[in-house]
Amino acid sequence: MRALYTAATGMAAQELNVQVISNNIANMRTTGYKKQAAAFQDLIYDHVRRVGAQASDQGTIIPVGVDIGGGVKTVGTPRMMTQGTLSPTGGDLDIAIRGEGFFKIQMTDGTFTYTRDGTFTTDNTGRIVNSQGNPLQPTITLPAASSGLTISAAGQVSVTTAGSTTPQILGTIGLTRFINKAGLQPIGDNLFTDTPASGAPQDGVANADGFGDMQQRNLEQANVEVVTEISDLIAAQRAYEMNAKVISAADQMLQSTSGMFR
Structure with missing residues (x-):
């Protein structure tokens, strides 16, 4: 029958x-997670x-x-790329994206992955890295004995070094966006890779040209x-x-x- x-x-x-x-x-409760629907x-x-x-x-x-x-x-099982709620954390290297864009991460094999998880820290050389130890792109290294870490809405990173009262700009954290965000391939660890369906990655600067801005000491919660x-x-x-x-x-x-x- x-x-x-x-x-x-x-x-x-x-x-x-x-x-x-x-x-x-x-x-x-996973930072930056984007829900799916069958x-x-x-x-x-x-x-x-x-x-x-x-x-x-x-x-x-x-x-x-x-x-x-x-x-x-x-x-x-399309992924819904809507904005998650921003939650204050107080961590100097916790960064939330408000709007369009992904953080760009360089893997050990030289390839790039993308994430909305802004839980960053530093490695033994002072580089800003994700929880797996892979560096944020472009690579930014914090000097030893520096203080007053500030990340602006445009992603500009500045610190005050020992013996100085003037903040020093170290670099700017970039963002990457895609024509079809739902076409990204999830690989675990809050990371995505680009695919033919997502379109080519478009690198840019936060708070400009349609990219979202960055909120220091905040993290984006799951949507x-x-x-x-x-x-x-x-x-x-x-x-x-x-x-x-x-x-x-x-x-x-x-x-x-x-x-x-x-």
Whole structure:
């Protein structure tokens, strides 16, 4: 019975939906996390009686066809790149992006990744690095015994060095944006890589040319809305149960049909 296979695709789709929702909830406190949503499409139809076909030699047209659906398929888990809430932390190297853009990180193999996680620190040479020790681009090194670290809204980094009262500008933290942010490939550790779908990275400066600004001593929280996720979880669970009911009903119908021939 075709309903068995159709309902099975529905159960598989809702199982994936629950997985996506659970990942969103698990990352509700992950800095810079962007939530995902499962997107579905119906499968190909078996056109038993095509709508619009000629019904007779007199040219009458069939007004309503008979189309048997094959179920559902998952077509993607698009990431919602909306702005998360900014939360004050007090950390001098905690930076939140308010608006468009990603921080650019250089990996150990020389390639670049991108992140909205502005939790930075310094390594043993004074370079500003992320939590995995990879340097922020362009590379900025804080002098030893410096104080008064300030990062402006435009990303300009300045400190006061020992024996001086005048702030010294060390460099400017850049930002990178993409035509299609949802086309970025997540690789874990709050990092993304560019893909043909995202478009080429466009480097720029904060607070100019459509880029967002930087907020020192703040971090961007995940854009996960807990109430919405719980509501979606309940809906996915109910949809899974309904598909399971269909399989149970189809099985009972098959048993009844089989019993007629005994």
